[in-house]
Amino acid sequence: MNNGVIIAELEKIVGDRYVSDDPEIQYLYHYDFISAEPEGKCDIAIIPGSAEEVLEIVKLANKYKIPVVPWVSGINFGSIATPRKGGLVIDLRRLNKVLEVNEDDMYAIVEGGITWADLKGYLDKHHPDLQAGITWSPPGTGVIPSCLCYGMFNLGMLGGTGAEFINGLEVVLGSGEMARIGSCSVNDYWYGRQPFPDLAGLFIGWEGTTGIVTKMAIKLWPKLPYRQDFLPITQTVEQGAPMMLKLSRVGLGIVDLLFINLGWAQSLLCLDQNEVAIDPVKLGLPDFYGVISTQAYSEKQHEAHCEAIADICKEYEMDAFPIDDQLESFPETMRGILGQMTPSTGGQAPVQFWGCWNFSRGGGGEWVGCYNTKRNIVKYYQLSREVCIKHGKVPQYYCRFMFGGHYVVTRTNINFNKNNPDEIANARQCLKEIHDSVQNLEGTVMYKPPLWAVNYYNEKMHPVTHGLIKKIKSMLDPNNIMNPGQGIEGEK
Amino acid sequence: MVEKQDMYLNGKGITKIKTVASQKQMENYRDLDYYKDVVYQCGKCGTCRTAYHEHGWERVCPSGEYGKFEAYYLGGKNLLTWGLTSGKLNWSEKMVEIFYSCSLCHACIQQCQIPEIHNYAGEWLMAMREEAVKQGKAPMPEHKQYTEHIINGNNPYFEDHEDRLNWLPDGIKLDPKAEIAYFVGCTSSYREQGIARATAEILNVLNIKFQVLKDEHCCGSPVFMTGQTDDAIKIAETNVDTFKKAGIKKIITSCAGCYRMWKEVYPKKFKLDHGIEIVHLPEFLLNGNGRELINFKNEINIKLSYHDPCHLGRHMGMYETPRELLKKIPGIELVEMDRNRENAWCCGSGGGVRSAFKELSEFAAMERLKEAKNTGAEALVSSCPFCMNQFKSNNKDSEIKVFDLSELVRKAI
Numbered sequence: 001m002n003n004g005v006i007i008a009e010l011e012k013i014v015g016d017r018y019v020s021d022d023p024e025i026q027y028l029y030h031y032d033f034i035s036a037e038p039e040g041k042c043d044i045a046i047i048p049g050s051a052e053e054v055l056e057i058v059k060l061a062n063k064y065k066i067p068v069v070p071w072v073s074g075i076n077f078g079s080i081a082t083p084r085k086g087g088l089v090i091d092l093r094r095l096n097k098v099l100e101v102n103e104d105d106m107y108a109i110v111e112g113g114i115t116w117a118d119l120k121g122y123l124d125k126h127h128p129d130l131q132a133g134i135t136w137s138p139p140g141t142g143v144i145p146s147c148l149c150y151g152m153f154n155l156g157m158l159g160g161t162g163a164e165f166i167n168g169l170e171v172v173l174g175s176g177e178m179a180r181i182g183s184c185s186v187n188d189y190w191y192g193r194q195p196f197p198d199l200a201g202l203f204i205g206w207e208g209t210t211g212i213v214t215k216m217a218i219k220l221w222p223k224l225p226y227r228q229d230f231l232p233i234t235q236t237v238e239q240g241a242p243m244m245l246k247l248s249r250v251g252l253g254i255v256d257l258l259f260i261n262l263g264w265a266q267s268l269l270c271l272d273q274n275e276v277a278i279d280p281v282k283l284g285l286p287d288f289y290g291v292i293s294t295q296a297y298s299e300k301q302h303e304a305h306c307e308a309i310a311d312i313c314k315e316y317e318m319d320a321f322p323i324d325d326q327l328e329s330f331p332e333t334m335r336g337i338l339g340q341m342t343p344s345t346g347g348q349a350p351v352q353f354w355g356c357w358n359f360s361r362g363g364g365g366e367w368v369g370c371y372n373t374k375r376n377i378v379k380y381y382q383l384s385r386e387v388c389i390k391h392g393k394v395p396q397y398y399c400r401f402m403f404g405g406h407y408v409v410t411r412t413n414i415n416f417n418k419n420n421p422d423e424i425a426n427a428r429q430c431l432k433e434i435h436d437s438v439q440n441l442e443g444t445v446m447y448k449p450p451l452w453a454v455n456y457y458n459e460k461m462h463p464v465t466h467g468l469i470k471k472i473k474s475m476l477d478p479n480n481i482m483n484p485g486q487g488i489e490g491e492k
Numbered sequence: 493m494v495e496k497q498d499m500y501l502n503g504k505g506i507t508k509i510k511t512v513a514s515q516k517q518m519e520n521y522r523d524l525d526y527y528k529d530v531v532y533q534c535g536k537c538g539t540c541r542t543a544y545h546e547h548g549w550e551r552v553c554p555s556g557e558y559g560k561f562e563a564y565y566l567g568g569k570n571l572l573t574w575g576l577t578s579g580k581l582n583w584s585e586k587m588v589e590i591f592y593s594c595s596l597c598h599a600c601i602q603q604c605q606i607p608e609i610h611n612y613a614g615e616w617l618m619a620m621r622e623e624a625v626k627q628g629k630a631p632m633p634e635h636k637q638y639t640e641h642i643i644n645g646n647n648p649y650f651e652d653h654e655d656r657l658n659w660l661p662d663g664i665k666l667d668p669k670a671e672i673a674y675f676v677g678c679t680s681s682y683r684e685q686g687i688a689r690a691t692a693e694i695l696n697v698l699n700i701k702f703q704v705l706k707d708e709h710c711c712g713s714p715v716f717m718t719g720q721t722d723d724a725i726k727i728a729e730t731n732v733d734t735f736k737k738a739g740i741k742k743i744i745t746s747c748a749g750c751y752r753m754w755k756e757v758y759p760k761k762f763k764l765d766h767g768i769e770i771v772h773l774p775e776f777l778l779n780g781n782g783r784e785l786i787n788f789k790n791e792i793n794i795k796l797s798y799h800d801p802c803h804l805g806r807h808m809g810m811y812e813t814p815r816e817l818l819k820k821i822p823g824i825e826l827v828e829m830d831r832n833r834e835n836a837w838c839c840g841s842g843g844g845v846r847s848a849f850k851e852l853s854e855f856a857a858m859e860r861l862k863e864a865k866n867t868g869a870e871a872l873v874s875s876c877p878f879c880m881n882q883f884k885s886n887n888k889d890s891e892i893k894v895f896d897l898s899e900l901v902r903k904a905i
Contacts, residue, residue: 028563033535033571333511357535
């Protein structure tokens with residue numbers, strides 16, 4: 001690729017200030033600087049200032065057959081934004097505005113590069129009675145990528161994955177055209193994808209391999225006046241999971257329902273992995289920490305919800321202590337970011353949950369994260385835990401119930417020192433073994449898989465389905481410029 | 493007068509992280525090699541860009557908001573530091589430009605919740621500059637030019653040293669035997685002379701015996717902040733020698749940069765244990781000589797907003813004292829900008845930015861002026877002549893007045 005010629009043309013689109021092939025600029029787009037996945041190569045980084053500029057860039061990329069990779073923060077624990085085949089990294093972060101909030105239909109139209117901090121800040125100031133579902137991702141990460149990659153939000157029981165929060169899209173296709181998807185394709189309302197053929201699915205779960213989303217409408221929810229967050233604790237995941245299964249079917253205003261094991265709790269408390277036992281369960285330490293978030297419109301309703309939740313917890317021999325009460329029992333120096341996460345402790349999402357990648361104090365973290373049937377919750381943990389301990393890693397497990405309890409996310413995270421090649425290699429091996437182990441559980445499907453997992457799914461997938469994916473990809477991205485080497489197609 | 497010291501790191505205006513048990517205790521003011529094994533804890537997560545968990549989640553980093561590429565935010569700089577110290581990257585013109593187009597305001601550091609980054613990233617950002625200078629790659633040409641004049645002419649404004657006291661009006665009473673000195677600083681001596689006059693007049697009104705030394709040299713901040721530490725130490729040694737020989741036991745400053753240099757950098761970084769008490773003007777007025785000195789007689793009816801200078805606020809932990817003083821002036825209505833105290837947006841003049849990166853500097857200043865106007869304030873007030881000069885220079889439509897705290901105090905006593 002002749003950088004000079006390409007850069008000259010790109011400068012005509014965005015101005016010389018927002019294009020660079022300086023090694024120091026490229027370097028920060030080579031990979032995510034968190035995972036154990038190999039680096040890619042960014043040839044040119046570009047920061048467009050409008051959807052029209054994105055369109056022109058993609059047209060140019062088609063002309064020269066240059067790969068393009070859309071990017072907001074680039075960190076996603078699966079390394080799916082790593083530019084595998086070089087080319088342009090399109091950093092969308094100048095597109096960071098909330099364009100409109102429709103309070104009646106409760107949605108916000110946001111630009112492609114908006115971060116959680118931008119969105120939350122805007123809603124705080126201008127629409128304090130509405131809330132967005134927000135992930136546990138850091139404030140500087142992207143809203144739209146999270147939605148498109150089926151992220152888990154703190155209203156997950158209410159609304160499902162981030163993909164289910166999408167009302168409509170404006171997207172630059174790999175072919176160099178721009179489309180609108182949803183009700184916004186016929187009028188200026190973005191209240192839903194119905195009743196049209198649901199073309200949003202052409203861009204959800206595709207990891208930027210079919211188009212670049214420049215605008216999105218996402219559902220907002222009313223911020224109800226009454227809210228409580230409970231943190232029941234018990235000895236084992238095996239004891240706690242049945243309670244969560246019951247809670248996933250009872251309504252009770254539950255908007256978020258999840259549990260974590262001690263390893264994940266320790267990283268939330270910002271302990272140092274090097275100073276904790278690899279297998280604390282052996283030491284008899286409690287290994288189940290549930291989070292039950294409920295909200296209500298009236299005090300009576302809220303009291304009734306909380307009472308019912310407490311009763312269910314009691315059935316399973318647990319106390320539904322509110323998170324703020326539980327926090328009081330931890331010394332202040334050991335509360336980590338736990339107190340930052342929920343409104344009932346004066347916190348809010350987004351949070352800088354740095355224990356996700358820095359539990360080891362070595363800045364490296366990656367997970368095997370799967371969407372799953374609820375039938376696998378315990379077994380998934382048991383299998384992945386065994387592998388972690390074998391590799392000398394504290395197992396960090398997380399299970400979140402989604403969309404009224406219809407499915408779950410099961411995820412095992414490991415941390416490592418990214419400055420140590422041996423640790424990186426060990427981490428990769430550990431992750432692969434976790435994956436191999438849990439993939440034997442029927443119903444487990446990895447989301448945001450790194451490349452080494454993608455081929456597995458390609459081989460397992462229904463052949464007509466897989467063929468359909470390939471056809472759609474070819475149609476939308478005829479020159480295969482959109483994040484090549486990533487997504488469900490993986491390495492060709 | 494209460495500065496909430498238990499909230500902040502010792503001597504700083506960066507909040508303590510109280511909820512993390514395992515925090516590596518490190519030293520400040522060390523070289524790059526010392527910090528290289530903590531920098532890569534950074535995950536480039538972007539937390540450093542916005543006021544963490546503050547209402548509105550405002551953007552806080554002028555360098556990043558202007559430069560836009562990842563490299564210009566703290567996350568980018570952390571990982572470039574890792575790249576350099578691990579041999580993956582080398583020093584280059586671009587690397588120098590990235591690290592120098594930053595005022596070292598520490599707004600980014602305040603946001604990151606990883607203790608080693610929160611507590612020490614400021615140290616390695618400075619260490620990178622020092623290393624760049626050692627390697628002969630830095631500082632920027634503009635910095636070299638003014639440093640030469642500071643060394644030879646004792647100020648960065650290319651003015652004559654002999655003119656340093658030209659601001660001094662005839663009526664000011666000085667006492668050559670006083671143990672208190674007013675350290676004027678270069679910006680007040682040569683540019684914002686109103687601040688120097690106001691401060692001197694205030695001290696006269698309060699019957700404070702003080703000196704202004706004709707051999708006061710630049711405090712060295714513009715040299716130190718651009719990584720030229722060896723030169724800065726020599727400048728500091730001269731100043732310390734001059735003031736000690738003059739029998740000075742207490743220095744009053746009206747410039748945040750001078751205050752920080754004398755109080756923190758000289759003794760802690762340069763190891764010049766001068767033993768002189770350093771007080772900034774508002775703290776002297778509220779608690780000088782162990783009691784409140786000031787007594788306001790005149791009303792000033794004005795709605796104003798206070799800008800926290802970075803060298804006073806985040807670097808030295810002084811947020812409330814200037815505000816308390818302002819609130820004591822009859823008629824003043826103080827309104828806060830959204831980004832205040834430890835989340836204050838930098839004016840864009842420090843760290844060598846104003847000399848070498850004019851567009852970035854302007855961008856930062858105009859952003860702050862806009863923010864002040866949005867509060868409905870009639871005036872923007874600060875306690876640093878460099879901030880004030882920066883705002884005045886960029887106050888193009890003059891919709892808001894710009895004052896120094898000393899000027900308002902002078903009018904009110």
